Amino acid sequence: MKKILISAAVGILLSGVSLFGAENKSVEKVYQKECGSCHMAYQPQFLPQRSWNKMMKNLDNHFEVDASLDANDNKMILAYLTSNAGDVKASNKHFSKMSNSIASSETPLRISQTPYFLKEHRGIPKRLIEQKEVKSLANCSACHTSATQGNYSERAIKIPNYGRWED
Ligand code: HEC
Ligand code: HEC
Known part of the structure; x- marks a missing residue:
């Protein structure tokens, strides 16, 4: 019973991964285009999911500029950001240090104000x-x-x- 459940779960997981892989390139392009025109497209790993959720809800007032997107692009980019966020997918030591330095009670919108960042740049x-x-x-x-x-x-x-x- 347990074995069947586990292999079913692995199957779902794997198909999820390959689906995401195929989709990933075009999502990344949209992200680069929409979020990389005023500043570089920051790696999603630098902030936790809750930060991206909050930011993508308030794009009309984004650091005093209007960066709003149509609903489809917003949804697509939010999914990309949250599935690659630092609290779920820190892929190297810089990203995981940055992400681990953020208290769970905090929802920073600036990478440049996270504790590890401040320490590295002071x-x-x-x-x-x-x-x-x-x-x-x-x-x-x-x-x-x-x-x-x-x-x-x-x-x-x-x-x-x-x-x-x-x-
Ligand atoms: C004015 C130049 C400058 C800017 C702008 C800057 N950095 Fe840095 N950054 C540095 C320097 C210098 C260090 C190395 C500090 C040290 O090791 O003493 C550093 C270190 C780092 C490290 C740690 C590297 C390591 O080896 O541990 C990370 C990660 C990083 N920066 C990310 C960023 C990100 C992300 C941004 C933009 C949001 C940014 N930095 C903006 C100059 C800069
Ligand atoms: C119309 C211009 C514009 C667009 C488009 C834009 N931004 Fe920004 N963004 C800004 C400005 C201005 C700042 C503040 C920069 C500064 O303080 O030097 C900023 C800052 C940020 C920061 C914080 C940087 C730091 O200090 O660590 C993040 C993260 C960010 N933007 C993410 C995004 C994302 C995600 C998108 C796409 C949905 C996006 N931005 C699209 C103008 C824009």
């Missing part, structure tokens, strides 16, 4: 952040040269008008 002088080539810590790819590929390793950091970061 040593950077203000002038290097405020300079026009960077402007804000939300501008990940200004310093992390491979951020859009999800690579945040120290070797891929180069701050404008400063260079490589050695700590």
